[in-house]
Amino acid sequence: MNQTIVSYLAQYEFFDFLIKIFGENSLLLTTLIFAIAAGVFVAVAATIGGLGTYAERKISADIQMRLGPNRVGPYGLLQFLADGVKMITKEDVMPNSADKFLFYLAPMLCLVGVFATLAVLPISSGFTLVDLNVGVFYLIAISSLVGLGVFLGGYASNSKWSMLGGMRGASQIISYEIPVTLSVLAITLTAGSMSFGNIVSQQEGFITNWFIFHNPFSFLAFFIYFVGAMAETNRAPFDLPEAESELVSGYHTEYTGMRFGFFALAEYIEVFVVSGVAAALFLGGYNLPVHVSIDILPIQFIQVTILVGKALALYYVIIWVRWTFPRLRVDHLMSICWKYLTPIAIFNLIGSAIWMVAFRGQSIVQILGH
Amino acid sequence: MFLNLLFIASAILTILGAVLVLTTKNIMHSCVFLLTSLIGIAGLYATLGADFVAVTQVMVYVGGVVILMLFAVMLTGGKDFVSKAQNLLGLAPTMGNAFTYVMASFVGVVFILTNIQLIKRLGEFSKLKNNGSFVSTVNELGMLLVKDHILAFEISSVLLLGALVGAAIIARPRKQ
């Protein structure tokens, strides 16, 4: 029922060779392929997260008419590696009165929550690790581990700033989960499926087939999703949990070295993941504008390039927003979520349902075309 | 084979988490161990082919209930945050009088007898009816929810609304 990377690779000839070595239906072979693929995914995602910090600094410098990092490597490209080395070699300090177990656990929870979402991220029709038939739902569910990590990190540090940051983080993340889930639900309704592969394959073809242009409600849903996702990943203008001017740096005030690095890495990878999901759900995903056979291996790499390109474009927008808008106040943040985004998202969901019934699931372009 | 591995891992996670919930003295740690136990149960649902239920379990418990409990612990922290008399053996003699123990042993006997009756018939069900193949349950569950079980669905929506309003009213700080 679930298309995986193994079942995709099984159609090629070199797979027969592997089967000869490992034997038919070998658990070892499947595990090995999954392990290698997952390792590649995590490595690429970590690199993208690391480059995200570089991009953030470079783009902010561009916006503020500075130069940004330009010493390490060409154009300062290796800056993130230098930062990583610095973080690993730093002393790992823990406050005396901290809750040891939770202090160690919190960054791991953040990282696990983000890496687990990579399992269903549809980067191409064949290379998706597993195309679960509850993929969208799984992604939303497992990414809430990040909120738990933020909250526990804030609690375990036993510091007032961390505590406030953690509480803000948890309340913000679980509040904004509601409009995000409702707007994703509108797309699920439009596609009639919760599997990423199915949703993306329905947007095949030209730009008019993208779900963002399917009907007015899905157009609105994209913006609700985008705003909510920005808040869920604690990005400015919603970065209240780590607001420098009030809380030093919020829930990771007391973290040093690589533990802080895990929090930062988790945040940057999560931004990439939500951008990728937005691209897959609303912006056509990995589809090429022309119809091609997906069985050819180079096509898969082109699809990966298309999805990652779309995701990085959204990533740019998120960074751009961060360095353009001022930070919100806490009560404004909550009233935006509960008084504006959630009612709009509910209206949107009902509107999508009515549209699907009234126009038999046709998109607005199809209706105008007649 | 893979299912067996998943089953063993989930079962260990579930039971270990539950035992640690019982034995840990710090209530905050108890909440985290409850989380591992609940994720283990989600894994068990996955081994049963109940994909939608498994993901719902993760969604509701990880994203909602456990964070809510941690919030409640923090808001009510105060002085008995780490309880001292949590040791079960040390606590047992103080847990009620003779009548309590008589009732408890009676309940225990009934419990064990019921389970023996149950386990006797287990052999009939040891084989899977649909030879273990998994199908997507999402579509069928959706149809069941709006056809056969529509009344329960509506009642649960009313229940959730009532819980939402009730919780908000109860927890709201009152003006003196």
Next chain:
Amino acid sequence: MISLASYLIISIILFVIGLMVMIARKNIVAILLGIELILNAAALNFVAYSKFVTNNLDGHIFALFIIVVAAAEAAVGLAIVIRFFQLKETIHIDEATQLRN
């Protein structure tokens, strides 16, 4: 390995542990943790029976409703706990004696 018996054994262990948590702990939040374990043991049983015995999805529906009820119960229960703490400055279960006599 994967048979109805193993699921029932896990479920019974969970149930007993939940009951013990409910009895042994004096913290109201901890008692709510015990209730969660018990509800989950019941839900696990429903799904296991629906896979091995009835072979339809009614058990899944029941598990979903148990999850819904557990979430509602946790929300209301914790609201009561917070209110109780505001009144009594403790969440020890033995302090809840207002209705005695």
